[in-house]
Amino acid sequence: MCLRCRISVAALLLYSGAAVLGAQADHGAQYSQAEIAAGYRVYSSQCVQCHGGNGDGISGVDLRRGVFRRATSDEDLGRVITGGIPGGAGMPPFKLEPAELAGVIAFIRAGFDQTASVRVGDAARGRALYDGKGDCATCHRIRGRGALAAPDLSGVALTRTVAALQRSLVEPTTAMVPANRPLRIVTRSGETIDGRRLNEDTYTVQLLDARGRLRSLSKSDIRTLTYASASSMPSYGSRLTPDEIADLVGYLASLRDP
Numbered sequence: 545m546c547l548r549c550r551i552s553v554a555a556l557l558l559y560s561g562a563a564v565l566g567a568q569a570d571h572g573a574q575y576s577q578a579e580i581a582a583g584y585r586v587y588s589s590q591c592v593q594c595h596g597g598n599g600d601g602i603s604g605v606d607l608r609r610g611v612f613r614r615a616t617s618d619e620d621l622g623r624v625i626t627g628g629i630p631g632g633a634g635m636p637p638f639k640l641e642p643a644e645l646a647g648v649i650a651f652i653r654a655g656f657d658q659t660a661s662v663r664v665g666d667a668a669r670g671r672a673l674y675d676g677k678g679d680c681a682t683c684h685r686i687r688g689r690g691a692l693a694a695p696d697l698s699g700v701a702l703t704r705t706v707a708a709l710q711r712s713l714v715e716p717t718t719a720m721v722p723a724n725r726p727l728r729i730v731t732r733s734g735e736t737i738d739g740r741r742l743n744e745d746t747y748t749v750q751l752l753d754a755r756g757r758l759r760s761l762s763k764s765d766i767r768t769l770t771y772a773s774a775s776s777m778p779s780y781g782s783r784l785t786p787d788e789i790a791d792l793v794g795y796l797a798s799l800r801d802p
Contacts, residue, residue, distance in 0.1 A: 574663045575650035579643075581658050583651030586644050594635070599656060608656045610706055610797055618664070621649050655705025662707050663790040670795025673788055678780065687801060692756040694740065694777065695724050698801045709796045713789055716775040726772040727751065731765055741771070 587595075599607030614629070615621045622645055628637035640648070654660040674680045681690035684697045700709070712719040729737040729749070739753040749769065750760045763769075780789060 574661070575646075575653060576661055577659065579647050579650040580654045580660060580662075581647075582643065583647030583649065584656075584658055586640065586648050587651050590638060591648070599652070607652050608705060609703075610652070610655070610701060611800070616667075616798075618649050618653070621652065625649075654707045657705060657707045660707035660710075662710055663786070663793065664706055664797060665787065665790030665792075665794040667791075667794040667798045669788075670791040670793065670798075673784070673792050674795055677788070678784065678792060683777070686799065692752050693754065695721075697796065697799055699799060701797050701799050704796075706793060706797050710789070710793050712777075713784075713792060714779060714781040716777040716779060717773075720775045726776050728768075728770045728772070729761065729766055730768045731761070732767045733765075737761075 595601045595605070595607055599605075599609075604613055605611060612621070612624075615624050624635070625638050625645060625648060626640065629635040650662070651658075653664055654662045674686075680697075683694035684690050685692055686697050704712070708719055723741065725741055727739060727741050727749075729739075729751075731737070737751070737753050737759065739751040739759065741749065741751050742758075743750040747764075748760055748762055749766070750758070753759050780792070784792065
């Protein structure tokens with residue numbers, strides 16, 4: 545092959561690679577379990593000394609829960625890892641192979657869960673989906689806006705990893721938190737109450753009923769109390785495209801107001 549042809553082919557491959565990376569960045573890179581596991585190995589050898597086993601060894605940073613000082617996107621994470629943080633912060637730059645860098649980012653995005661496969665898209669598009677096609681505010685509330693039939697999501701990124709958020713959208717029953725299980729109560733007077741459990745002790749149970757009212761009942765007044773084994777939330781796996789799910793995950797992962 546002549547030199548001009550080789551240069552043309554190389555340029556075409558470079559352009560194609562950039563286009564693929566651009567498409568991934570647009571709707572979030574898809575990270576497999578193999579990439580996440582590879583990232584765990586790199587993290588364990590080069591990052592754990594400072595960031596700790598749970599990713600919270602640096603003040604103001606919690607890698608497992610996606611709390612960063614200087615990063616929001618995968619590209620931001622890559623720049624911080626490879627470029628380091630100058631000044632007194634003390635993080636040196638790391639010279640990693642592209643596969644190693646992608647693995648570390650995958651491991652962080654998965655919330656240190658090696659059984660996950662995650663994808664994080666655009667938060668702005670995700671918010672539009674939340675308000676529109678997803679119709680999420682019918683059940684959930686964010687910053688005082690929306691219903692109370694399902695958990696308040698204002699600070700959901702502080703308590704749920706990206707992998708858990710993605711699983712909640714696609715497989716809501718498997719991701720259901722026991723404390724938020726739907727329940728049905730039949731009182732001794734014959735009233736039937738459907739709602740969401742908030743708290744329970746030896747003598748009482750507190751819940752939000754189907755109308756969003758806070759109820760506190762004495763267990764001595766309850767005839768039967770039954771917890772649902774399945775989430776009342778529908779799976780979005782068939783309602784949204786993979787790109788839309790990635791974007792919605794991106795929006796939920798940005799919600800950090802407790």
